[in-house]
Amino acid sequence: MSPRGQVRNEQMRAEALEKITSAALEVFAEYGYKGATMKQITKVSGLSYGLVYYYFPSKERIFRHLIDFAFESSIFALNTAMDVPGTAWEKIENLSTILVRNALSGESSLYFLIMLQAMTQGKSIPGLLDYVVKRSEAYYEKLVPVIIQAQKSGEAVKGDPVVLAAAYFSFVQGLATLVFQGKGMEKKIIPEILINVLRKGGQEK
Amino acid sequence: MSPRGQVRNEQMRAEALEKITSAALEVFAEYGYKGATMKQITKVSGLSYGLVYYYFPSKERIFRHLIDFAFESSIFALNTAMDVPGTAWEKIENLSTILVRNALSGESSLYFLIMLQAMTQGKSIPGLLDYVVKRSEAYYEKLVPVIIQAQKSGEAVKGDPVVLAAAYFSFVQGLATLVFQGKGMEKKIIPEILINVLRKGGQEK
DNA sequence: GTCTATACACTGATAGAC
DNA sequence: GTCTATCAGTGTATAGAC
Incomplete structure (x- = not known):
């Protein structure tokens, strides 16, 4: 809740988003929409299943x-x-x-x-x-x-x-x-x- | 088993194959490999699930x-x-x-x-x-x-x-x-x- | 040869602990 | 914010009656 914490949070958020989009970009481009799986995207991004769904619905x-x-x-x-x-x-x-x-x-x-x-x-x-x-x-x-x-x-x-x-x-x-x-x-x-x-x-x- | 029966069978076989390939062509072209489902293909071909698998593995x-x-x-x-x-x-x-x-x-x-x-x-x-x-x-x-x-x-x-x-x-x-x-x-x-x-x-x- | 019903695996998405 | 475990739905493929 402190200002410092907020900055930190936003930075983490930005980093996570970047990891997800960049991983998704790679996997979707290679396998197509249906061919790509969330499992692949989580793996490439290095993040967990739940976290990806925390950022994208x-x-x-x-x-x-x-x-x-x-x-x-x-x-x-x-x-x-x-x-x-x-x-x-x-x-x-x-x-x-x-x-x-x-x-x-x-x-x-x-x-x-x-x-x-x-x-x-x-x-x-x-x-x-x-x-x-x-x-x-x-x-x-x-x-x-x-x-x-x-x-x-x-x-x-x-x-x-x-x-x-x-x-x-x-x-x-x-x-x-x-x-x-x-x-x-x-x-x-x-x-x-x-x-x-x-x-x-x-x-x- | 009769000659006449064989000819008839081959004709049916050819017809079924034609229906399947032509339906699959349409569905795959439109939705892609992963996007296309066997259900769609059976529906477009007008044939049953089991019959399609009888002709293709x-x-x-x-x-x-x-x-x-x-x-x-x-x-x-x-x-x-x-x-x-x-x-x-x-x-x-x-x-x-x-x-x-x-x-x-x-x-x-x-x-x-x-x-x-x-x-x-x-x-x-x-x-x-x-x-x-x-x-x-x-x-x-x-x-x-x-x-x-x-x-x-x-x-x-x-x-x-x-x-x-x-x-x-x-x-x-x-x-x-x-x-x-x-x-x-x-x-x-x-x-x-x-x-x-x-x-x-x-x-x- | 042709069908329906079902088995089995996978996938997208959620729940709930931490 | 982050994770693991699990659910519900879908999809391929098979079993077995006719």
């Missing part, structure tokens, strides 16, 4: 929490890339570099796997798929105006910009599956490959 | 059976596209058309979802992920020599052809996730978008 809530965090940090990265001054095409190049870096290496790659798992298994949780789809759309539609601009300047391919944006982010999710192959192939992917999806080809129609 | 075997079929038909489609006469680049264009058609519409799209589910949840079944990765590699490596040839003729982008092949098929898997969004977006994807991954850009380095 359910397995589903942990998963949703990770999904929300994944989207928020993705949107932040997207905005960062879009906000740098430059032409529309330069923004696309910039975004592609960031996405390749984030989706395919380090801890942030786990968040892309979480989004992929949410998409492929969303139907196992009532209402989740709709939620994920809605957030995904809001996410990739931020790219649409940039594509339109890049089409006008003749650097981006022609075609429905919404479809192109959807295809572009689908590609990122597809690339994330390379992580599962465990051969390090994902590290060999260069931003150029992703950029190419939107780049105008050599020959005109 | 386990849930895992049904899933593996579908995976094998998915790979075999994919390889068949790949070979078909590669065998038509023409330049290397024309083969890539041809393959892309077939893949976009197969992966994104009709029943064959379910097989692409099965491969995606196997990849994202492979760790839930001991040994499965290794198996899937190995088959995937054998699959997309058939594209490597064609890419090399198309690079020589100057139509394909430069870069490690193995990485390009991996990226190309990752894209297809990523596009398959559009089916989950249920907005019909996947039907708007045109082969051009897929081809663009391998096409050489306008500007040289």
Whole structure:
């Protein structure tokens, strides 16, 4: 109850939460929502069964929490890339570099796997798929105006910009599956490959 | 035991197998391996619990059976596209058309979802992920020599052809996730978008 | 061959001691 | 706040009648 005690408590709380979310991130990304068990999560986190449920009311809530965090940090990265001054095409190049870096290496790659798992298994949780789809759309539609601009300047391919944006982010999710192959192939992917999806080809129609 | 009886039995057997595999394909594609339950599969197939187990020894075997079929038909489609006469680049264009058609519409799209589910949840079944990765590699490596040839003729982008092949098929898997969004977006994807991954850009380095 | 009923294991979640 | 032990529900698989 003393001020000092409160600070200590909050620190412990923060540490426990960190252990749980980081363990859950790892296990969910690897095994999917249904495939992951609370037992695995408790084991990886090093905490007991009861303590995990002291901080989170359910397995589903942990998963949703990770999904929300994944989207928020993705949107932040997207905005960062879009906000740098430059032409529309330069923004696309910039975004592609960031996405390749984030989706395919380090801890942030786990968040892309979480989004992929949410998409492929969303139907196992009532209402989740709709939620994920809605957030995904809001996410990739931020790219649409940039594509339109890049089409006008003749650097981006022609075609429905919404479809192109959807295809572009689908590609990122597809690339994330390379992580599962465990051969390090994902590290060999260069931003150029992703950029190419939107780049105008050599020959005109 | 009579000849006539045997024929009838085999026909019934074939029908039951068809009902089971087609129901399992649908349910597994939608919910993933762990998310799908035998109860769902029996319900969709219209058959009883016991009968499904009369034809398949386990849930895992049904899933593996579908995976094998998915790979075999994919390889068949790949070979078909590669065998038509023409330049290397024309083969890539041809393959892309077939893949976009197969992966994104009709029943064959379910097989692409099965491969995606196997990849994202492979760790839930001991040994499965290794198996899937190995088959995937054998699959997309058939594209490597064609890419090399198309690079020589100057139509394909430069870069490690193995990485390009991996990226190309990752894209297809990523596009398959559009089916989950249920907005019909996947039907708007045109082969051009897929081809663009391998096409050489306008500007040289 | 086909079914229903059930065994058995596992998993998410809770209770209650400390 | 943290733990262990346990409950209730679900899921795969089997047994046994027809």
